[in-house]
Structure formats: structure tokens, C-alpha cells
Amino acid sequence: MNTEDKNYLVVDQLVKWFGSDRAVNGISFSIEKGSFLTLLGPSGCGKTTTLMSIAGLHAIDAGEIRVGDTIYTSREKKIFLPPEKRDIGMVFQSYAIWPHMTVKQNVAYPLEIRKLHADEIDERVNKVLELVGLSEMAEKLATQLSGGQQQRTALARAIVSNPRLLLFDEPLSNLDLKLREQMRVELKRIQNEVGITSIYVTHDQSEALVMSDEIIVMSKGRIEQRDPPLAVYSKPVNEYVSQFIGVANLLKGKVLSEAESGKGKVDISTSITGLSCDCLLSSEMKKGDEVVVSVRPENVSVSRDNTDSSGIEGKVNAAIFMGNCVDCRITSGSYEWKVLTHPRENLNEGDRVFLHLDPEHTLAVTP
Ligand SMILES: Nc1ncnc2c1ncn2[C@@H]1O[C@H](COP(=O)(O)OP(=O)(O)OP(=O)(O)O)[C@@H](O)[C@H]1O
Ligand SMILES: [Mg+2]
Known part of the structure; x- marks a missing residue:
């Protein structure tokens, strides 16, 4: 390659102000052709603003956006390509399909604007409708469709002209949970098949984990971390990412010692008296640094006895049966651990247990 x-796609030092509010604060990222990148973050962190800036629906205050050799926007070079010249397909939360048109007419519209030959329009529309599973619905009015079908129509319309970029802004958030879960997989399959470079915006972390090739975690107009889903989940770079993605036990600590190959010992005695733990340190962490120890609930193991005296003593406060696992709250010192156990371990409220941390899955992150 x-x-x-x-x-x-290259977004370089993008800044966008709204009045005295800096919605996007100098972010930079690029995307590999054909890949699926998600902007993930809480409400108000600047996801939509970033997307709109790429689409040319916002003027920007600094920075540059380009796709291939084409500069879409550059403050410095005073370039602003109008939205209709950017060759971008978009799918939003509100389906934005035309109610007075049939599915087929909706999907054909972008091609008609381009004045393609009727036969070619027909062929391409039929192909895309088949891809999104709407061939049977082609002649139905948009208003006769379910939410999921409307969103498939919007998707078909966005991809029919084979644009350079696809932008999604929370496209599934109006659908009920079951349909949303089904559409995630479906949408990813379709993107894969058409191979159009895509940016997907969501505040739903599980959606991001399921669909993306890479995730950018944002907060307050900035990028906190960019990585593939597994790395964002298992190697969060800081406390913010740890608590935003999935569930984590987070304990304040101080680096006691550094060993080779990114390992070390962290003192967590402010939470649990006298306790330190072995964990993975990031390269810039030094002895004496304040850190936060992050452990996923599925990475804490539990035993009834403490044969090698390495366990952290605790008491089960709650054990909630979830079917395939038991979600436990276990107190040791002033800290309450979140621990996922197997039902056959049969933990019950009031049980005295010992917790064991795996140094390979115990992470020191930046506060
Ligand atoms: N048109 C606008 N006028 C004024 N302020 C705006 C406008 N659009 C966004 N903002 C502000 O910019 C910030 C970022 O907004 P943005 O819509 O990009 O957030 P978001 O990450 O998409 O959030 P959400 O998940 O709620 O959609 C917010 O503080 C918001 O209030
Ligand atoms: Mg938004």
C-alpha cells in the first residue's frame, strides 16, 4: 500500500469555535483508504462538528482537510470546496429520506442529479437495493417503511454514487436495541463489500467496538487515544479512556519501581492498606509518578483460600446472576471491586474470598 x-483522508490541526466555545481543539488524524474509523466520545465532545467540517457544512477556524490530492478546506490557503463538490455520502440519525418518493426514487436521486443514463441508474439502484436487502421494497413509499428499512434506504442512497467518503452520524440511535445490534453487523458488512472509506460517529462504545477498524476516543474537542478496538479496550492510555470504554476497576497509586520490558510495581495502599501490585507501565512512567491502576472485571480471579498468600482479601457485597456470568461487588479495604465470575464458582453475598490480579492484565494508566 x-x-x-x-x-x-487527512485532517490536520482542525479547530472550530462556536462563539467562545472551542468545539474542536486542534485535532489531527488520517484514514487509510477503504477503512472504517469511528469517532467515539460523550455528548458535546466535538464528533458532529468534526464530521460537518469534513462534509463542508461548517467553515473551520484553523487547519486543513484533504482527501487524496484534493484540498477540501484550508484556512491558510483560503480554500473551501463547497459540500456538493466533495463527493461524500452521508447517513444521519434522522433518516432524511423523501417521504413522497418510493424507495427506488430516493436511491436513484443522487444519480439523477448527475444526469446518468436511465439504464445505468436502473442497474446501479437495483444492485444497491439488493446489497442493503431492500429489493422487495423498491416500489414502496418511504413512509411505508419501518425505521430499519428507512435507514437502509438512506444508506443505499449514500453509497449508490460510490462516493470518496461515507460519513455516519449516530445512524442507528433511533432504532430499538435489537434492530440496532443487527444493523451494526449489517452496516459493517455492506461497508466492507463496497469498500468506501468511512467515518462513523457514535457515543455508544459497544457499537464502536463491534464495527470499527480503528477508534478515536475524543473528549472536549481533543483526541485521547486512537487504536483498533481491542487495543482501546485492553490498553487504554489513560483513566478517561479506561472508564469510558467498558467497565474498569480504577485505583489511585504511585509507581514504586520499574522493571524491564514495561513492567513495574505500583503502591495502591491509599485504597487497600499495605498493598502494592505488579502491573504494566507505559514507557514514560517513572518511579514516584502518580498513576491509576486499571483492571477489567473479567481479569480479576477469585479463590476461596489463599494458599500462596498472594490474594487480596475481600468480602462479597453483591452477586448478581447474569446468565453466563455473575457480576460481583467485592470489598477490600476502602475499595469495592467489580468482578465477573463464572456461575459455577457459586459466590454469594457475605462470602469471604481472595482476589488475584494478573500482572499482564493490570495496567497503570495516566490519571
Ligand atoms: N451550531 C452550533 N452553534 C453553537 N454551538 C455549537 C453548534 N454545534 C455544536 N456546538 C457546540 O460545540 C460543542 C461540540 O458539539 P458537537 O455537536 O460536535 O458534539 P457531539 O460530540 O456531536 O455531541 P453529541 O453526542 O451530543 O451529538 C458542544 O459544546 C456544542 O454545544
Ligand atoms: Mg453529535
């Missing part, structure tokens, strides 16, 4: 494909 050449570097042009690696950096297909």
Missing part, C-alpha cells in the same frame, strides 16, 4: 492510500 502506498502512502497516499494510508493517508487517504
Whole structure:
């Protein structure tokens, strides 16, 4: 793959103000051609603003956006390509399909604007409708469709002209949970098949984990971390990402010692008297640094006895049966651990247990 494909879309030092509010605060990222990147973060962190800036629906205050050799927006070079020249397909939360048109007419619309030959329009529309599973619905009015079908129509319309970029802004958030889960997989399959470079905006972390090739975690107009889903989940770079993605036990601590290959010992005695734990340190962490120890609930193991005296003593406060696992709250010192156990361990409220941390899955992160 050449570097042009690696950096297909480039967002460079993008800044966007609304009045005295800095919605996007100098973010930079690039996307590989054909890949699926998600902007994930809480409400108000600047996801939509970033997307709108790429689409050309916002003027920006600083920075540059380009796709391939084409500069879409550059403050410095005083370039602003109008939205209709950017060759971008968009799918929003509100389906934004035309109610007075049939599914087929909705999907054909972008091609009609381009004045394509009727036969070609027909062929391409039929192909896309088949891809999104709406062939049977082609002649139905948009108003006769379910939410999921309307969103498939919107998707078909966005991809029918084979745009350079696809932008999604929370497209599934109006659907009920079951349909949302089904559409995640479906949407990813379709994106994969058409291979259009996509940016997907959501505040739903499980959606991001399921669908993305890579995730950018944002907060307050900035990028906190960019990584593939597994790395964002298992190697969060800081406390913010740890608590935003999934569930984590987070304990304040101080680095006691550094060993080779990124390992070390962290004192967590402010939470649990006299306790320190072995964990993975990031390269810049030094002895004496304040850190936060992050452990996923599925990475804490529990035993009834403490044969090698390495366990952390605790008491089960709650054990909630979830079917395939038991969600436990276990207190040791002033800290309440969240621990996922197997039902056959048969933990019950009031049980005295010992917790064991795996140094390979115990992470020191930046506060
Ligand atoms: N048109 C606008 N006028 C004024 N302020 C705006 C406008 N659009 C966004 N903002 C502000 O910019 C910030 C970022 O908003 P943005 O819509 O990008 O957030 P978001 O991450 O998409 O959030 P959500 O998950 O709620 O959609 C917020 O503080 C918001 O109030
Ligand atoms: Mg938004």
C-alpha cells in the first residue's frame, strides 16, 4: 500500500469555535483508504462538528482537510470546496429520506442529479437495493417503511454514487436495541463489500467496538487515544479512556519501581492498606509518578483460600446472576471491586474470598 492510500483522508490541526466555545481543539488524524474509523466520545465532545467540517457544512477556524490530492478546506490557503463538490455520502440519525418518493426514487436521486443514463441508474439502484436487502421494497413509499428499512434506504442512497467518503452520524440511535445490534453487523458488512472509506460517529462504545477498524476516543474537542478496538479496550492510555470504554476497576497509586520490558510495581495502599501490585507501565512512567491502576472485571480471579498468600482479601457485597456470568461487588479495604465470575464458582453475598490480579492484565494508566 502506498502512502497516499494510508493517508487517504487527512485532517490536520482542525479547530472550530462556536462563539467562545472551542468545539474542536486542534485535532489531527488520517484514514487509510477503504477503512472504517469511528469517532467515539460523550455528548458535546466535538464528533458532529468534526464530521460537518469534513462534509463542508461548517467553515473551520484553523487547519486543513484533504482527501487524496484534493484540498477540501484550508484556512491558510483560503480554500473551501463547497459540500456538493466533495463527493461524500452521508447517513444521519434522522433518516432524511423523501417521504413522497418510493424507495427506488430516493436511491436513484443522487444519480439523477448527475444526469446518468436511465439504464445505468436502473442497474446501479437495483444492485444497491439488493446489497442493503431492500429489493422487495423498491416500489414502496418511504413512509411505508419501518425505521430499519428507512435507514437502509438512506444508506443505499449514500453509497449508490460510490462516493470518496461515507460519513455516519449516530445512524442507528433511533432504532430499538435489537434492530440496532443487527444493523451494526449489517452496516459493517455492506461497508466492507463496497469498500468506501468511512467515518462513523457514535457515543455508544459497544457499537464502536463491534464495527470499527480503528477508534478515536475524543473528549472536549481533543483526541485521547486512537487504536483498533481491542487495543482501546485492553490498553487504554489513560483513566478517561479506561472508564469510558467498558467497565474498569480504577485505583489511585504511585509507581514504586520499574522493571524491564514495561513492567513495574505500583503502591495502591491509599485504597487497600499495605498493598502494592505488579502491573504494566507505559514507557514514560517513572518511579514516584502518580498513576491509576486499571483492571477489567473479567481479569480479576477469585479463590476461596489463599494458599500462596498472594490474594487480596475481600468480602462479597453483591452477586448478581447474569446468565453466563455473575457480576460481583467485592470489598477490600476502602475499595469495592467489580468482578465477573463464572456461575459455577457459586459466590454469594457475605462470602469471604481472595482476589488475584494478573500482572499482564493490570495496567497503570495516566490519571
Ligand atoms: N451550531 C452550533 N452553534 C453553537 N454551538 C455549537 C453548534 N454545534 C455544536 N456546538 C457546540 O460545540 C460543542 C461540540 O458539539 P458537537 O455537536 O460536535 O458534539 P457531539 O460530540 O456531536 O455531541 P453529541 O453526542 O451530543 O451529538 C458542544 O459544546 C456544542 O454545544
Ligand atoms: Mg453529535
